[in-house]
Amino acid sequence: MKKIITLLILAVIIFTGCGKKEKISRYDEIVNRDYLIAGVKTDSKPFGYISSVTNKPEGFDIDVARYIAQDILGSERKIKFVSVTPNTKIEALTSGEVDLIIATMSITPQRALLIDFSLPYYIAGQSALVKENSNIHTFSDLKDKTTIVVLGSTAEKNIRRIIPMAKIIGYKNYEEAFNAFLNGEADAISTDDTILSGFLLDHKGYRMLKNKITKEAYAVGIRKSDDEEDDKLKRNVNIIITRMQKDGTLKELKKKWNLK
Ligand code: GLU
Numbered sequence: 001m002k003k004i005i006t007l008l009i010l011a012v013i014i015f016t017g018c019g020k021k022e023k024i025s026r027y028d029e030i031v032n033r034d035y036l037i038a039g040v041k042t043d044s045k046p047f048g049y050i051s052s053v054t055n056k057p058e059g060f061d062i063d064v065a066r067y068i069a070q071d072i073l074g075s076e077r078k079i080k081f082v083s084v085t086p087n088t089k090i091e092a093l094t095s096g097e098v099d100l101i102i103a104t105m106s107i108t109p110q111r112a113l114l115i116d117f118s119l120p121y122y123i124a125g126q127s128a129l130v131k132e133n134s135n136i137h138t139f140s141d142l143k144d145k146t147t148i149v150v151l152g153s154t155a156e157k158n159i160r161r162i163i164p165m166a167k168i169i170g171y172k173n174y175e176e177a178f179n180a181f182l183n184g185e186a187d188a189i190s191t192d193d194t195i196l197s198g199f200l201l202d203h204k205g206y207r208m209l210k211n212k213i214t215k216e217a218y219a220v221g222i223r224k225s226d227d228e229e230d231d232k233l234k235r236n237v238n239i240i241i242t243r244m245q246k247d248g249t250l251k252e253l254k255k256k257w258n259l260k
Contacts, residue, residue, distance in 0.1 A: 026223065027232035030072060030099055038065040039084040039098035039221075043174040045198030046257040047104045057081045060257045061102045064121060064220075067249060068100070071240050085173045087152035090114055093223050100237065101221030104192060106154050111221075118220035118237045121250060122259075125212030126155050128190040129181070129199065132207050136188060139213055142166045145187035148177050155191040158214055192216050194259065201258075 030036055040061055041048030051058040066076035084092050084103050092098045093115055104124070107117045128147065130136045136145060143165040149156040151170040159166055169186055171177035178199055181189040189196075196208050220241070222234045244250045254260070 023227075025227075025232045026099060026225070027072070027236060030233070034073060035078040035080055036065070036069045036072060036100070037080045037082060037098045038068075039082050039089055039092045039101040039103055040065060041085075041103045041174070042081075042083040043085075044104050044195045045201065046259070047194060047198070048102075049198070057083075060122070060253050060259065061104065061218075063253050063256070064244070065100070065102045067244060068102075068220075068237060068240050071243075072236065085152070086150050086156075087172060089221065093221050096223070099223075099233070103221075104195065104218055105221050106192075106216040107219050108154060114224070116222040116224050116234055118222060118234065119241045120217035120219045121241050121244065122194075122218040122254075124192040124194045124216040124218060126158055126190060126214040126216060127193045127196055127212050128188045128209045129196050129206050130188045130209065132205050134187065134207075136209070138209065138211060139163060142188055142190075146185070148181050148186040148189040150174055150177050150191060153191055154214065154216060159190055162213060197259075 024032070040057055042050050042057055044059070046059050047061045048057055048059045050056065062081070065079060065081070069079040070076040082092060082098050084098070084101065089101045089103050089105060090111065093101050106124070107120060128139065128142065136142060139162065142159075143163050146167040146169060147159055148169050148171065149159055151172055156168070156170060159168060169180065171180060174191070174195060177189060180186065182203070193208065193212060200206060200208065220237050222237060225231060
């Protein structure tokens with residue numbers, strides 16, 4: 001009997017010990033896999049879009065993602081991009097499909113309940129685009145007008161809250177939203193000034209409203225974990241962003257992508 005109990009205790013020790021050893025942090029998982037999986041935008045110039053020249057994702061967020069890959073894995077090419085939209089990005093992260101979200105994503109208290117955020121790396125603001133000759137000049141002029149938004153974006157929530165009278169048409173991504181706007185389906189389209197200025201680079205006859213109704217702090221989205229060890233990824237991403245801030249990389253990227 002004594003022998004059996006000793007064996008049982010031993011088995012439990014070995015079993016739990018092995019269990020602990022097998023659990024590796026998301027950070028180490030990336031290192032073992034030898035490439036990073038980043039959820040990025042592919043329709044939001046100049047932050048994440050498909051270049052018509054290279055047919056590959058490019059933009060400010062793409063450069064941030066490559067910098068992180070370079071830091072963790074020693075090569076900015078050790079990265080796989082997964083295209084996300086405002087409505088799919090949280091799920092892509094929580095399901096484990098991607099390691100990080102770097103996709104014009106603003107920190108919000110609601111999102112912070114579901115995922116973790118790194119330190120912010122860019123501050124944008126919500127504005128709106130209208131036709132050049134439109135009589136819309138401020139956000140309050142939108143109250144009896146139709147505005148396009150992308151579903152799941154902060155812009156959608158803000159417009160519904162700030163101008164409850166406005167008629168809203170929601171699309172699932174920016175490609176569809178801008179096409180609808182170009183087709184004259186609405187009087188305005190509202191989102192971050194960054195994405196709107198990307199559209200203005202390629203389209204004449206439109207203007208952006210002067211006022212911004214929010215501050216959108218872009219940060220890297222990281223899966224939540226209550227495990228100390230699993231926080232390694234968040235700790236490292238924060239160190240990397242702090243370095244990008246200090247060594248002038250973020251400033252250079254703003255210049256490269258014509259951002260203020
Ligand atoms: N920054 C805003 C957000 O996180 C808008 C950009 C977007 O729709 O991706 O919702």
